[in-house]
Amino acid sequence: MSVPIVVAQNLVKWYGPRLAVRDVSFSVAEGEVVGLLGPNGSGKSTIFRILTGYLVPSSGTVAVAGRDATTESLALRHEVGYVPEDAPLYDHMRVVEFLRFMAQLKGLFGRSAVRAVEAVVTRLQLEKVASLPIGKLSRGYRQRVAIGQALLNDPKLLILDEPTSGLDPSQVITIRDLIRELAGRQTVLIASHVLPEIERIASRVMILLDGRLLTDDALALETNGERLRLQVTGAEQEVRACIAAVPGVRSIVVESGSRGLDLRYLVEADRRPGMAQHLATALVGSGLALSELATMPPDLERVFLQLTRRPAEEAA
Amino acid sequence: MRRFLVLWIKEEKALFSSPIAYVLIAGFLLIMGYSFTLALFISHAMTLVHLFFQMFVLFLLTVPIITMRLIAEERKLRTIELLLTSPVTETQVVLAKFAASMSLILLMLVQSGAYAIVLGIYGNPDWGPIFSGYLGLVLLAAALVGVGLLTSALTNNQIIAALLSLSTFLLLWIIDEYGYLLPDPFDSLVVNLSLSVHFKPFATGSMYFSDVAFYLSAAMLSLFLSVRALAWR
Numbered sequence: 001m002s003v004p005i006v007v008a009q010n011l012v013k014w015y016g017p018r019l020a021v022r023d024v025s026f027s028v029a030e031g032e033v034v035g036l037l038g039p040n041g042s043g044k045s046t047i048f049r050i051l052t053g054y055l056v057p058s059s060g061t062v063a064v065a066g067r068d069a070t071t072e073s074l075a076l077r078h079e080v081g082y083v084p085e086d087a088p089l090y091d092h093m094r095v096v097e098f099l100r101f102m103a104q105l106k107g108l109f110g111r112s113a114v115r116a117v118e119a120v121v122t123r124l125q126l127e128k129v130a131s132l133p134i135g136k137l138s139r140g141y142r143q144r145v146a147i148g149q150a151l152l153n154d155p156k157l158l159i160l161d162e163p164t165s166g167l168d169p170s171q172v173i174t175i176r177d178l179i180r181e182l183a184g185r186q187t188v189l190i191a192s193h194v195l196p197e198i199e200r201i202a203s204r205v206m207i208l209l210d211g212r213l214l215t216d217d218a219l220a221l222e223t224n225g226e227r228l229r230l231q232v233t234g235a236e237q238e239v240r241a242c243i244a245a246v247p248g249v250r251s252i253v254v255e256s257g258s259r260g261l262d263l264r265y266l267v268e269a270d271r272r273p274g275m276a277q278h279l280a281t282a283l284v285g286s287g288l289a290l291s292e293l294a295t296m297p298p299d300l301e302r303v304f305l306q307l308t309r310r311p312a313e314e315a316a
Numbered sequence: 317m318r319r320f321l322v323l324w325i326k327e328e329k330a331l332f333s334s335p336i337a338y339v340l341i342a343g344f345l346l347i348m349g350y351s352f353t354l355a356l357f358i359s360h361a362m363t364l365v366h367l368f369f370q371m372f373v374l375f376l377l378t379v380p381i382i383t384m385r386l387i388a389e390e391r392k393l394r395t396i397e398l399l400l401t402s403p404v405t406e407t408q409v410v411l412a413k414f415a416a417s418m419s420l421i422l423l424m425l426v427q428s429g430a431y432a433i434v435l436g437i438y439g440n441p442d443w444g445p446i447f448s449g450y451l452g453l454v455l456l457a458a459a460l461v462g463v464g465l466l467t468s469a470l471t472n473n474q475i476i477a478a479l480l481s482l483s484t485f486l487l488l489w490i491i492d493e494y495g496y497l498l499p500d501p502f503d504s505l506v507v508n509l510s511l512s513v514h515f516k517p518f519a520t521g522s523m524y525f526s527d528v529a530f531y532l533s534a535a536m537l538s539l540f541l542s543v544r545a546l547a548w549r
Contacts, residue, residue, distance in 0.1 A: 049397070053401065054397060054549070077401060084397045086394070088398060092330065102402065104322040105402040105403070106403060149398070
């Protein structure tokens with residue numbers, strides 16, 4: 001594993017009598033794109049605000065690029081680009097004026113500020129709206145401006161809080177592509193309560209519920225097993241029996257929507273070498289017609305539901 | 317220092333890009349111009365004392381309008397997150413807002429200097445009380461803007477911020493009226509909190525260190541508390 005950019009240890013945050021973050025520890029390596037997934041109010045924004053030095057944790061420590069969030073807050077803010085939820089911006093400012101203002105706050109003056117603003121305007125395709133007041137921009141452009149200001153000083157860590165919230169589908173695709181493009185250059189932490197968003201962007205997913213970190217790698221949890229989709233022609237009972245006889249098979253479900261003798265089955269099995277081959281051999285050997293066999297991507301939704309249900313069941 | 321200047325310029329632009337600043341300046345000059353002309357024609361007095369007392373009252377009423385949005389609006393629109401996740405300190409943010417608000421008030425005072433110039437051209441006024449009156453108004457404004465900033469830092473509702481500061485100013489204006497009725501030593505304690513008690517000497521041409529210290533310490537204390545209120549999150 002490469003050098004960690006973020007190291008959070010035993011983070012706790014109280015808002016008066018309410019405990020918002022409960023003993024959260026995690027680290028993010030350089031170059032990773034990490035998704036923070038959780039329902040609204042689960043503590044995602046609070047953790048991000050601690051990482052940016054905006055909030056001080058009640059206890060625990062956070063370091064970004066080796067800078068402690070409490071004792072070296074100003075130095076830490078040089079290393080972090082932050083896009084808050086709903087892109088709060090100064091509506092009366094023009095786009096370029098705002099970007100120049102933010103560049104100067106980040107310590108870029110004179111020609112370096114001009115160069116940084118020009119680079120961001122080009123990179124985020126803001127040329128068309130550069131001279132417009134921010135208050136007149138669409139949500140998609142506002143979000144781009146917000147991301148732009150976070151990138152001005154080329155920070156080591158980019159934090160995006162619900163970057164696609166409230167956008168229409170085409171704007172979502174644009175912002176998603178943009179984040180994918182950033183992913184190659186920056187370490188990115190992205191929060192969302194929309195599972196497919198995180199699934200498409202992040203290389204690692206952390207799940208948060210009621211301020212508690214349930215897992216710091218949901219995709220790894222899922223990939224302990226394997227999911228395969230098979231399309232087989234034959235009597236359902238016979239097919240099921242054949243599949244179940246293969247060692248390592250955990251469950252068999254008929255995919256909704258398939259009918260008759262030509263059914264699609266979702267099979268969950270242990271991750272073993274040659275599992276797909278074993279299944280194919282077993283089915284074909286039994287004289288059943290196998291017309292499709294595919295490995296399914298990790299099902300984050302299932303992991304999320306399993307993890308978030310467990311604490312509720314434990315509480316009950 | 318450079319970041320403070322950047323923040324200050326941003327505040328100036330925000331202030332002068334809204335019509336509030338222009339309405340306030342216009343209203344202030346209209347009222348002052350009317351009073352000055354009337355007083356000059358009626359009394360023929362080569363003095364601005366009555367104007368200083370009117371400006372004192374006008375400042376009590378207008379400073380809450382200037383300061384109410386300063387931090388409350390940033391909190392409400394959450395732009396404060398943008399500012400305070402950048403490498404700037406709360407002190408820089410507060411001082412920039414203070415400087416911008418003071419600049420508007422100084423602009424109003426400078427324009428009202430036209431009345432003094434008129435007196436200088438057409439008569440022979442005593443310049444001492446005029447200078448001390450203006451100094452008193454600047455110090456008063458600093459204290460009022462400080463308190464206004466503090467109330468704006470305590471809430472994200474501009475109206476509440478304005479009402480809080482206005483109530484505080486009105487209370488500190490009239491506090492000496494009833495303060496004298498209190499037993500010793502509370503009477504002098506309460507009377508010394510009065511904005512008008514400390515302003516009268518300036519307006520009439522007397523300057524005391526205690527009055528200067530009162531306004532300066534009120535401004536500095538409220539600025540310090542504003543920084544603490546902004547840092548408390």
